Amino acid sequence: xxxxxxxxxxxxxxxxxxxxxxxxxxxxxxxxxxxxxxxxxxxxxxxxxxxxxxxxxxxxxxxxxxxxxxxxxxxxxxxxxxxxxxxxxxxxxxxxxxxxxxxxxxxxxxxxxxxxxxxxxxxxxxxxxxxxxxxxxxxxxxxxxxxxxxxxxxxxxxxxxxxxxxxxxxxxxxxxxxxxxxxxxxxxxxxxxxxxxxxxxxxxxxxxxxxxxxxxxxxxxxxxxxxxxxxxxxxxxxxxxxxxxxxxxxxxxxxxxxxxxxx
Amino acid sequence: xxxxxxxxxxxxxxxxxxxxxxxxxxxxxxxxxxxxxxxxxxxxxxxxxxxxxxxxxxxxxxxxxxxxxxxxxxxxxxxxxxxxxxxxxxxxxxxxxxxxxxxxxxxxxxxxxxxxxxxxxxxxxxxxxxxxxxxxxxxxxxxxxxxxxxxxxxxxxxxxxxxxxxxxxxxxxxxxxxxxxxxxxxxxxxxxxxxxxxxxxxxxxxxxxxxxxxxxxxxxxxxxxxxxxxxxxxxxxxxxxxxxxxxxxxxxxxxxxxxxxxx
Numbered sequence: 001x002x003x004x005x006x007x008x009x010x011x012x013x014x015x016x017x018x019x020x021x022x023x024x025x026x027x028x029x030x031x032x033x034x035x036x037x038x039x040x041x042x043x044x045x046x047x048x049x050x051x052x053x054x055x056x057x058x059x060x061x062x063x064x065x066x067x068x069x070x071x072x073x074x075x076x077x078x079x080x081x082x083x084x085x086x087x088x089x090x091x092x093x094x095x096x097x098x099x100x101x102x103x104x105x106x107x108x109x110x111x112x113x114x115x116x117x118x119x120x121x122x123x124x125x126x127x128x129x130x131x132x133x134x135x136x137x138x139x140x141x142x143x144x145x146x147x148x149x150x151x152x153x154x155x156x157x158x159x160x161x162x163x164x165x166x167x168x169x170x171x172x173x174x175x176x177x178x179x180x181x182x183x184x185x186x187x188x189x190x191x192x193x194x195x196x197x198x199x200x201x202x203x204x205x206x207x208x209x210x211x212x213x214x215x216x217x218x219x220x221x222x223x224x225x226x227x228x229x230x231x232x233x234x235x236x237x238x239x240x241x242x243x244x245x246x247x248x249x250x251x252x253x254x255x256x257x258x259x260x261x262x263x
Numbered sequence: 264x265x266x267x268x269x270x271x272x273x274x275x276x277x278x279x280x281x282x283x284x285x286x287x288x289x290x291x292x293x294x295x296x297x298x299x300x301x302x303x304x305x306x307x308x309x310x311x312x313x314x315x316x317x318x319x320x321x322x323x324x325x326x327x328x329x330x331x332x333x334x335x336x337x338x339x340x341x342x343x344x345x346x347x348x349x350x351x352x353x354x355x356x357x358x359x360x361x362x363x364x365x366x367x368x369x370x371x372x373x374x375x376x377x378x379x380x381x382x383x384x385x386x387x388x389x390x391x392x393x394x395x396x397x398x399x400x401x402x403x404x405x406x407x408x409x410x411x412x413x414x415x416x417x418x419x420x421x422x423x424x425x426x427x428x429x430x431x432x433x434x435x436x437x438x439x440x441x442x443x444x445x446x447x448x449x450x451x452x453x454x455x456x457x458x459x460x461x462x463x464x465x466x467x468x469x470x471x472x473x474x475x476x477x478x479x480x481x482x483x484x485x486x487x488x489x490x491x492x493x494x495x496x497x498x499x500x501x502x503x504x505x506x507x508x509x510x511x512x513x514x515x516x517x518x519x520x521x522x523x524x525x526x
Contacts, residue, residue, distance in 0.1 A: 021418070050314055070342055077360075078341020079333055082412060082420055086364040090418035096366045097340075101349040102359045103405060133403075140399050142366060149345060155284070155353035157345055 004138075004177035005034040005252060008166035011185040013245040014041035014080055021087055023184075026249045028091030033138065035169065036095075036145045038084060039162035044068075044075040059220075064119040064159040072159050073099075076147040084145050095143040100150030101157060103133040106165065108150035108158045122150040122158030124165065129172045167228045174236030181229070181237050182252065184245040189260035190226070192217060202257045206230055229262045239263075267401075267440035268297040268515060271429035274448040276508040277304035277343055284350055286447075289512045291354030296401070298432065299358075299408045301347065302425035307331075307338040322483075327382040327422040335422050336362075339410040347408050358406040363413030364420060366396040369428065371413035371421045385413040385421030387428065392435045430491045437499030444492070444500050445515065447508035452523035453489070455480060465520045469493055472525075492525045502526075 007027065013019045027034065048055050048071050056063040064072065081097040088095040100106030100122075106129060108122025128150075137144050146169070148162040163183065170181040189200035192212075201212075209226055212218045218226065229240045243251045243259030251259050270290065276282045290297065311318050311334050319326040327335065344360040351358040363369030363385075369392060371385025391413075400407050409432070411425040426446065433444040452463035455475075464475075472489055475481045481489065492503045506514045506522030514522050 073345050074337035074341040076341070077345045078337040078339070082336050082340045082362050082364055082414075085362075086414045086420050087418050089364055089367055089414060089416055094367055097362070097364070099345050099348075099360070101345055101352055103403075104352055104357055136403050140366075140396075151345075151349045151352060153352055155350050157349050 001176070001178045003032050004173060004179050005030070005032055006037065006166050006170040006173070006179060006181045007034050007184060007248065008037040008039075008162060008182070009184045009245060010039040010162060011041060011245075013184065013186065014038060015043060019245070020083070023245050023248070024084060024087035025091055026246075028088060028093045030249055030252065032252070034143060035134075036084065036143070037148075037162055037166040037169065038076070038080060038145070039148050040072060040076045040080060043080065044072050047071050047075060058116055058118070063117070064121050066120065069120040069157060069159055073149050073157055077149045081145060081147045088143060088145065093143050094141055095145050096137060097145045097147070098137075099147050099157075100128075100160065100165075103130060103136075104151075104153065105130050105133055105146070106150040106160070107153045108160055110152055110156065110158060120156065120158050122152065122160040124150065124160055124168055126168060126172050129169055131172050131176070134169070134173065135176070163225055164228070167232050170237045171232050171235045174232075174238075179237050180239040180241075180252070181232060182241045182243060182248060183225075184243055184248050186244065188244045188247070188258060189242050190218065190222065194219070200258070201260050204260055204262045226262065233262065264439070264441045266295050267436060267442050268293070268295055269300065269429050269433040269436070269442060269444045270297050270447060270511065271300040271302075271425060271445065272447045272508060273302040273425060274304060274508075276447065276449065277301060278306060282508070283346070286508050286511070287347060287350035288354055289509075291351060291356045293512055293515065295515070297406060298397075299347065299406070300411075300425055300429040300432065301339070301343060301408070302411050303335060303339045303343060306343065307335050310334050310338060321379055321381070326380070327384050329383065332383040332420060332422055336412050336420055340412045344408060344410045351406060351408065356406050357404055358408050359400060360408045360410070361400075362410050362420075363391075363423065363428075366393060366399075367416065368393050368396055368409070369413040369423070370416050371423055373415055373419065373421060383419065383421050385415065385423040387413065387423055387431055389431060389435050392432055394435050394439070397432070397436065398439070426488055427491070430495050433500045434495050434498045437495075437501075442500050443502040443504070443515070444495060445504045445506060445511060446488075447506055447511050449507065451507045451510070451521060452505050453481065453485065457482070463521070464523050467523055467525045489525065496525065
């Protein structure tokens with residue numbers, strides 16, 4: 001099977017023009033096919049603040065009213081997505097920016113929750129992904145850059161968690177490619193001590209994870225993220241890394257230990 | 264040769280959610296392949312105002328500084344583009360939203376002008392268009408929705424006139440398809456008297472145009488637009504219409520006279 005790397009980027013490499021430019025140059029030298037998935041960093045929050053649109057987060061998830069969805073669509077599908085694609089083109093990677101409505105790539109369901117109204121948030125499953133469309137892009141030699149905006153095929157755009165998109169796409173493609181999944185952010189990996197940047201857990205298996213979870217060392221936001229990783233591995237994804245963006249290419253090509261490998 | 268309609272939309276059908284939704288439903292019933300090209304309406308200007316970014320226009324062209332480019336990219340490539348694609352998907356048209364950097368579709372050159380600095384404005388010619396990429400989209404049964412953001416292949420996004428994009432794409436595809444080009448806006452067509460909405464010039468040939476231009480009846484902004492239309496006809500485009508968006512489908516299918524046909 002051909003190799004395919006699904007790389008999710010988030011956090012301050014998106015907010016910082018210089019870091020983003022360096023990251024894209026480095027990833028362009030990878031010599032292996034990849035799909036980029038990105039969130040929105042702080043740019044959407046900053047824009048909402050400037051426009052005096054109050055933002056509400058419940059358990060780390062943005063409550064997406066109509067105005068917030070508009071901002072997310074502008075920032076994720078517009079500014080960030082096209083900035084990344086233009087940088088890849090500069091580095092001779094023929095890329096294509098996609099939201100979930102383009103080519104009907106990701107058909108989500110608006111979240112229903114009787115207790116909390118998350119607004120225009122879309123939940124996805126394996127069935128949501130248009131795999132043949134992604135295969136077509138791959139056959140054309142195009143590198144997809146996928147943002148966290150999806151749709152419901154009824155004319156409504158939706159906001160979907162970028163980590164989830166990366167995970168579900170990796171899972172869907174695992175029977176067609178040798179898929180590796182990498183989450184790139186500003187920290188060096190999953191930390192034993194959140195205040196010690198060098199306390200990276202190099203290797204995490206399900207038992208270690210359960211143990212660290214029970215001890216409260218792996219904290220709230222990280223738990224579902226890592227649980228989804230184990231699910232993806234169970235579904236055929238070959239390898240998962242949680243790493244610093246600057247170390248992404250070395251982690252993939254030189255197989256070094258500067259990050260967390262989930263096995 | 265297969266038929267292909269290039270339809271440029273602008274003005275208040277983009278600004279008005281209801282009108283846009285009706286227009287997309289109507290165009291989805293066309294039963295002929297099409298490519299949509301869109302500008303940004305007043306939404307970009309409104310957002311710039313809310314963010315206190317002063318806008319400067321010279322001869323009807325926006326001067327695009329870095330902040331204005333960011334706004335244009337957010338509004339054109341993000342909000343408007345994805346809103347249109349989602350509406351087409353709702354109407355069972357499998358569409359894909361594209362800026363000029365996606366698939367390297369439009370490689371523009373940053374405008375050089377010793378007198379006026381237009382900022383991040385991209386000029387294009389026939390050589391700018393990646394025709395084989397558009398053919399690939401067509402072969403996949405995808406309807407392109409193209410926004411007025413291009414790039415220079417050196418990592419810089421650029422703002423390009425949407426009318427020009429529609430015209431140049433029509434010209435480029437005229438040897439592959441039977442291309443018709445339609446400019447849809449809020450007026451009924453080119454008017455003899457700008458204050459009389461019903462004074463539509465039904466048919467405009469080069470002689471009539473020269474005559475109306477000399478008499479000052481066809482005014483400044485319209486002159487280069489129509490000159491480009493005659494150029495496109497000379498290069499093989501079969502028909503050009505300047506029409507009201509609500510009349511678009513009837514104008515194309517029933518060949519009616521409620522609009523301006525350029526011959």
